Amino acid sequence: xxxxxxxxxxxNQLSITxxxxxxxxxxxxxxxxLEHADIEKKTGEKFDRVTVYRTxxxxxxxxxxxxxxxxxxxxxxxxxxxxxxxxHHHDNHVHFLCNECHTTMCLEDVTIPEVKLxxxxxxxxxQMVVSGTCKECR
Amino acid sequence: xxxxxxxxxxxNQLSITxxxxxxxxxxxxxxxxLEHADIEKKTGEKFDRVTVYRTxxxxxxxxxxxxxxxxxxxxxxxxxxxxxxxxHHHDNHVHFLCNECHTTMCLEDVTIPEVKLxxxxxxxxxQMVVSGTCKECR
DNA sequence: ATTTCATTTGCAACTTTGTTGCATTTATAA
DNA sequence: TTATAAATGCAACAAAGTTGCAAATGAAAT
Numbered sequence: 001x002x003x004x005x006x007x008x009x010x011x012n013q014l015s016i017t018x019x020x021x022x023x024x025x026x027x028x029x030x031x032x033x034l035e036h037a038d039i040e041k042k043t044g045e046k047f048d049r050v051t052v053y054r055t056x057x058x059x060x061x062x063x064x065x066x067x068x069x070x071x072x073x074x075x076x077x078x079x080x081x082x083x084x085x086x087x088h089h090h091d092n093h094v095h096f097l098c099n100e101c102h103t104t105m106c107l108e109d110v111t112i113p114e115v116k117l118x119x120x121x122x123x124x125x126x127q128m129v130v131s132g133t134c135k136e137c138r
Numbered sequence: 139x140x141x142x143x144x145x146x147x148x149x150n151q152l153s154i155t156x157x158x159x160x161x162x163x164x165x166x167x168x169x170x171x172l173e174h175a176d177i178e179k180k181t182g183e184k185f186d187r188v189t190v191y192r193t194x195x196x197x198x199x200x201x202x203x204x205x206x207x208x209x210x211x212x213x214x215x216x217x218x219x220x221x222x223x224x225x226h227h228h229d230n231h232v233h234f235l236c237n238e239c240h241t242t243m244c245l246e247d248v249t250i251p252e253v254k255l256x257x258x259x260x261x262x263x264x265q266m267v268v269s270g271t272c273k274e275c276r
Numbered sequence: 277a278t279t280t281c282a283t284t285t286g287c288a289a290c291t292t293t294g295t296t297g298c299a300t301t302t303a304t305a306a
Numbered sequence: 307t308t309a310t311a312a313a314t315g316c317a318a319c320a321a322a323g324t325t326g327c328a329a330a331t332g333a334a335a336t
Contacts, residue, residue, distance in 0.1 A: 067209040067210075071205040071213070094255075096259060107256060110255060110256070112253075113253060118245060120273035121271070122270045122276055123270040124237065124269055124271070126268050127209075128250075129266075130261045131263045132259065132260045132261040132263065134258070134260075
């Protein structure tokens, strides 16, 4: 039988391994974004650091997850809602960073507004992160 | 005599030292944002890594520079246009990241548009980064 | 100009984070 | 069940960031 996680892996031509299943499950079951350290903790350091790096890398390449810009030196990943085209996907939603619980989440329903750039600037991608207090913490 | 850089330091109650002068000059003379590694390179590794970290930290605390969100694990800093209030400053402009020359720059004239968040979300700060091709590279 | 004193710097030692090559293990398909 | 390509874990490393402390320096007062 195929679990939801297996289906995602298959659809992206990734072989179904223990680490990929466990790590992808984390994203599916977590509403917020995860960074490398979170994953190591949540899997109980069951997998090698290298494996986690490589797993995240391949999820990223396949468009299963996307990164969220942060002001610090961490890299945060979140599940792409639906299938994103391999390579370039459309991540046109706003991200929210809660200053209380420090969770980063996707606001799938909030579309990034267009902005008028100075002459000569050719936009390709827009990223927007709003920080403040989230629904749960207020 | 006081150079422009000296004035900025004095205004922020920072003693005028060699490293602070040189590093602040980099920001004043560079249009784009700088990360730690850039600063070490551009100063010719004249200053200890620790000094650079501490200098950036104090500039940040005084509101002389601000960070720009990035999707990777780097931290990019740029000069605050005018005096920002110590601690919380208003960095309500859009940032542009060029995919050709990899420069990150402040678009001071482009204000981040407001977005309507789902009920319960209390915004405090907005960040927006547009990537694409800049004025110089097209 | 000289002295004083708090601040800043550089060094050393360390922790954490991320990378690479390679042998072993595992998943998939024949 | 077996063959084989892919994924994993280990080891060794490289890079990034931190901390404590002694020495050097800047600013203010004499």
